[in-house]
Amino acid sequence: MARIPLIAGNWKMYLTVAEAVELGRAVAASSKGLKDREVMIAPSFTALAAVIEAVAGSPVKVAAQNVAWEKEGAYTGEISPVMLQDVGASMAILGHSERRHIFGEDNAMVNQRLLGALKFDLTPVLCVGETLEEREQGATFKVVEEQLSQGIKGVGSDRISRVVVAYEPVWAIGTGKTAGKEQAQEVHAFIRKVLAGLYEKKLADEIRILYGGSVKPENVDSLMAQPDIDGALVGGAALQSESFDRIIHYL
Numbered sequence: 001m002a003r004i005p006l007i008a009g010n011w012k013m014y015l016t017v018a019e020a021v022e023l024g025r026a027v028a029a030s031s032k033g034l035k036d037r038e039v040m041i042a043p044s045f046t047a048l049a050a051v052i053e054a055v056a057g058s059p060v061k062v063a064a065q066n067v068a069w070e071k072e073g074a075y076t077g078e079i080s081p082v083m084l085q086d087v088g089a090s091m092a093i094l095g096h097s098e099r100r101h102i103f104g105e106d107n108a109m110v111n112q113r114l115l116g117a118l119k120f121d122l123t124p125v126l127c128v129g130e131t132l133e134e135r136e137q138g139a140t141f142k143v144v145e146e147q148l149s150q151g152i153k154g155v156g157s158d159r160i161s162r163v164v165v166a167y168e169p170v171w172a173i174g175t176g177k178t179a180g181k182e183q184a185q186e187v188h189a190f191i192r193k194v195l196a197g198l199y200e201k202k203l204a205d206e207i208r209i210l211y212g213g214s215v216k217p218e219n220v221d222s223l224m225a226q227p228d229i230d231g232a233l234v235g236g237a238a239l240q241s242e243s244f245d246r247i248i249h250y251l
């Protein structure tokens, strides 16, 4: 089965509701008529409802930037998968390096979030990636394998192809330093090999693996030409409609 590429914008903690709606409308216009790729945007929680309304009728999918695992409960500051469903979101980013490194989320928590997303029919985008220190110590594959295998723990063969993986080397996020295309491809192929070991090759071949970390109009074409890069998770360049438009229309 051919993997449908996914171009995703992570808006992080940026934009007012009015700004998010304006950008959402521009992304919807950019995505009109696209058949061979999917587009996703992840606004802040406060802008989700308004952005979902703004892109209604377009193929753009709207994601949350995180999700809790219970339907409801005493979890101050968290948003449940049912609340996301209620507002019309269809996907959720989990395990982003900013959640792991600034807010201390560990693999076990990321796993709970992922299982919560799947249980309530949200498509999870599981982020994995090594720090600069880990790369320099030669620990890239070990870290990525741990984050991946622990993140998807408990997900059976019947649901694994719904998961999207995003490889985001921490040293490439917001730094302007992209992983070279061969460097990224090497880790993507490794991720697919780990998945093939945990499930089966046929299923591993269906799973989309996005690259994230300083994706720009200038480098998207060469990244997307790699055989195991199935999309991009874009931060800074997703906040401007012109640059995200060019990224969506990668060659």
Ligand code: 13P
Pocket (backbone or CB within 6 Å): 010, 096, 168, 172, 173, 174, 175, 176, 212, 213, 214, 215, 233, 234, 235, 236, 237
């Ligand atoms: P940048 O594209 O700004 O490097 O951010 C990447 C990212 O963290 C997307 O989730």
